[in-house]
Amino acid sequence: MNNMKSTLVFLVNRMANNVFFPGLCIKSLSLLGLVFIQPFHVNGSTVDHNRASQLFQLCGVCHGSEGHGKRDILAPAIAGLPEWYLVNQLKKFRNGDRGAHPDDVAGLKMRPMARVLDIGSRKRNPKNGAWHYENDEEVQAVAQYVANLKPKQPKDVIEGGDPVKGKTLYLNCMGCHGQKSEGMAAMQAPAQTHMEDWYMLEQLKKFKSGQRGAEDTGKYDPTKPLFMSGTQAMAMRGIVTATIPDEQAMKDVIAYIRELGRGSTNEGHTVAAPLPASSEQGNSPAVTGEKPNQP
Ligand code: HEC
Ligand code: HEC
Numbered sequence: 001m002n003n004m005k006s007t008l009v010f011l012v013n014r015m016a017n018n019v020f021f022p023g024l025c026i027k028s029l030s031l032l033g034l035v036f037i038q039p040f041h042v043n044g045s046t047v048d049h050n051r052a053s054q055l056f057q058l059c060g061v062c063h064g065s066e067g068h069g070k071r072d073i074l075a076p077a078i079a080g081l082p083e084w085y086l087v088n089q090l091k092k093f094r095n096g097d098r099g100a101h102p103d104d105v106a107g108l109k110m111r112p113m114a115r116v117l118d119i120g121s122r123k124r125n126p127k128n129g130a131w132h133y134e135n136d137e138e139v140q141a142v143a144q145y146v147a148n149l150k151p152k153q154p155k156d157v158i159e160g161g162d163p164v165k166g167k168t169l170y171l172n173c174m175g176c177h178g179q180k181s182e183g184m185a186a187m188q189a190p191a192q193t194h195m196e197d198w199y200m201l202e203q204l205k206k207f208k209s210g211q212r213g214a215e216d217t218g219k220y221d222p223t224k225p226l227f228m229s230g231t232q233a234m235a236m237r238g239i240v241t242a243t244i245p246d247e248q249a250m251k252d253v254i255a256y257i258r259e260l261g262r263g264s265t266n267e268g269h270t271v272a273a274p275l276p277a278s279s280e281q282g283n284s285p286a287v288t289g290e291k292p293n294q295p
Contacts, residue, residue: 052145055138058113059146067149069196071157074106076199080151082183085190086143087136090114094133097233101211106202117142151194153262158197160248161255169253170260172243176236181260188232193261197254204240204250213237 056067059078064070067079078086092098093114099107121134173181176189183191192200206212213233244250 048141049145051138052141055117055142056145058116059142062109062113066152067146068152069154069199071196071198074109074199074202077151077154077194077196078146079149080194081147081190082185083143083147084185085183085188086146087139088188090117090139090143091136092233094139098212103209104206104211107206107211114139153194154196156197156258158201158251158254161197161251161253161258163252163255163259165249166252166254166256169243169249170256172239173253173257176232176239177257180264181257182264189236192257193264195257195261197258200254200257201247201250204244204254205247207237207240208244210237213240 060067062070062073062075063078064075067077069075069077089098091114093107093111094117096111099111099114101107117138118133118135122131123134124131176184176187177192178184178189181192183189203212213231213236244253
């Protein structure tokens, strides 16, 4: 068993750096997944912590052993993301709503990993040939495990963003991501307090280009308000397209989101950077200097 585990980890390591053969990766990983993950499959809905931590070993190869991300392979920090968001995203990767676009290099690395989860329950519809998964136990288990990992304030690497301009742009984001970027389950919008700036930039570009958030295009009705049309991810895409004109604006809004993040906890930072004195009055913790005790 241990041998098999190290083979899997080795393979994943290779894949982490392999952007050329995603199709091949999916096949080889699915095969390995069948033999490797299947034995941990138990019936019943209770989440088995051991199974979750075993599954997480696979994730840790790319996302880091504590889930704090590895930028060189474009794998973001995932520790402490809300459980409902993790479940949503893993299912999206698994069914191809995310990470299936041919230009989405990072998504193509992640997608085969999600497809291994609950692979024992994968069934093919004889009528249309489409695959589906009959249960989500491993998705739930690993999501709960990741949600319980301790998040860390990331190091900022993107330069040239203006948080003052970003604050104005963020007015368009608040309705879903929350005033302090704490996230909102009702809108399916994740917390961004511990999200890496480079990763947010990658994602905003993907939403803008349609690599992300363009699923279910058939449901999208541009004549209706965004919140009433299509999926929340499509609404997110619509907002970015409408309010963030270019890369500079992306950097600006990200610089402000990072200020909100640093204000939410001091962890990993000696001081929360204040906004320049010229900025308008606001009630964000970065401006008032309060540090609410929340991740
Ligand atoms: C081969 C490397 C690799 C492995 C192994 C891997 N991931 Fe990922 N993961 C990535 C990359 C790269 C991305 C970024 C995708 C993107 O840019 O859209 C990602 C993105 C994600 C996201 C989206 C984060 C967000 O904020 O939306 C989640 C959740 C995630 N991975 C969870 C997992 C879990 C759980 C596992 C283990 C079952 C796992 N990953 C294994 C590479 C990997
Ligand atoms: C209509 C609600 C809504 C609005 C408004 C909105 N978002 Fe989002 N955002 C979402 C949802 C929902 C997701 C998750 C999409 C998915 O499921 O793939 C998301 C995802 C994101 C992500 C990727 C997070 C990750 O972990 O991968 C970033 C970055 C982001 N939003 C930034 C912004 C910014 C910046 C704005 C303002 C310009 C904004 N959002 C406005 C709903 C919204």
